[in-house]
Amino acid sequence: SQTIHQWPATLVQPVGSPLSLECTVEGTSNPNLYWYRQAAGRGLQLLFYSVGIGQISSEVPQNLSASRPQDRQFILSSKKLLLSDSGFYLCAWSVGVGGELFFGEGSRLTVL
């Protein structure tokens, strides 16, 4: 069966520090991978998606970047965090496009 792992679960970082959130998927090949951000009490904002290794599409200009070094690994990074980067980050995968998304448990980032 397929599983998705996302870590760390919580993170408290000072402004200006770097960030790395990691997501891995098991039990499937060539998944579509997504990073979403959710502000408190709000809906999900799509940040990045990837249809293959090294293929990253950015949805909104921001202080973040994403990479896909392996087929089932998706990394969200920042060189210097801003206060506005605080939020709940969710990784998800799907088979192909337009289908059901399978979400990780999320990473809560607080930038102080």
Add this chain to the structure above:
Amino acid sequence: SQQGEEDPQALSIQEGENATMNCSYKTSINNLQWYRQNSGRGLVHLILIRSNEREKHSGRLRVTLDTSKKSSSLLITASRAADTASYFCATVGYPGNTGKLIFGQGTTLQVKP
């Protein structure tokens, strides 16, 4: 950009009652999906309805889709305290969209025991 907009933003009902949430969207869609999110957790897929379908059932869930009005509704019958969660609709645009899901703001449902 947000495609789906849920209504109401918050809903509080007694256990055993039915809960109805609505979703409106702006552009043509390939399909519409509903997800559930327990507080502080990831989202869980509930049901997918395609643009050529008008109604779909899954257990206590009933979803309708009206493409002429660009709207969908999610009905949870005989609600339970465990149904307390946030519910989101998400749309896959068509054409001109790569198939990525765009989520609405969600409806927060509280079911009182």
